[in-house]
Amino acid sequence: MTISDQWQLRVTTHGSEEQPVVVIDAFAPDPHGLREDATFLAFARIGDHYPGVRAVVPEAVLRPFVAALAPVARDVFGLTDLSVVDSFYSVVTTPPDALAPIQRLPHFDEVSPTRLALLHYLSEDEASGTAFYRQRSTGYESIDATRLPAYRAALADDLARHGMPGAGYVDATSPLFEQVARHQGRFNRAILYRSNTLHCADIPAGMSFSADPYDGRLTVNTFLDARG
Numbered sequence: 001m002t003i004s005d006q007w008q009l010r011v012t013t014h015g016s017e018e019q020p021v022v023v024i025d026a027f028a029p030d031p032h033g034l035r036e037d038a039t040f041l042a043f044a045r046i047g048d049h050y051p052g053v054r055a056v057v058p059e060a061v062l063r064p065f066v067a068a069l070a071p072v073a074r075d076v077f078g079l080t081d082l083s084v085v086d087s088f089y090s091v092v093t094t095p096p097d098a099l100a101p102i103q104r105l106p107h108f109d110e111v112s113p114t115r116l117a118l119l120h121y122l123s124e125d126e127a128s129g130t131a132f133y134r135q136r137s138t139g140y141e142s143i144d145a146t147r148l149p150a151y152r153a154a155l156a157d158d159l160a161r162h163g164m165p166g167a168g169y170v171d172a173t174s175p176l177f178e179q180v181a182r183h184q185g186r187f188n189r190a191i192l193y194r195s196n197t198l199h200c201a202d203i204p205a206g207m208s209f210s211a212d213p214y215d216g217r218l219t220v221n222t223f224l225d226a227r228g
Helices: 031-039 059-077 148-162
Strands: 008-014 019-025 052-056 080-092 115-121 129-135 177-184 190-194 199-202 217-227
Touching (some): 008 177, 059 115, 059 190, 059 217, 129 148
16 A cells, blocks of 8 residues: 555645645654654754744655655646655744744745645644735735746835734734635645745644644645656
């Protein structure tokens, strides 16, 4: 039996751009084993954008999942030859009042349309999730190289007009970005989407910000490259 034989898979689209998101439940054969593996790793802050701590996932762990995703990436996104750019066990540890300004806005990971993001939820607290957004002033739901200058200019104008968002994770009340979709972070669910779509972790009030992988919001965040 292959990994994909147990998958409960569906494809959704959102927004005016009809951006696809692949939702896969029962993603890993042994999700509890992945959580246990995470407890043996040294987590640290990596970069300025992620609001928490991370530890590198060995590529060998990812190979069977990437192989199983190959036909999905081809059929849904028109992409082939998947390869791992990087992958991290990730735990959100930053409370809303401690977020840096850039962490209070939706983001995109990469402007290339051949990059994909794979997010695997491993927390048994299923209140959080991932939301996707549209920039209100431009209508953009994804950012490629041609859109990037206009996106940045519009964002600067928006911030000058409305001010920097207050301390807190972005949600559907943002005056700058409209929430166009939300996916619940169910235990052992994975979502696959284009890295250049505007998105952000959807963090509810009262969520634990513990750095312990068993108590905090543990995910595996994997970034994939491919050919169009």
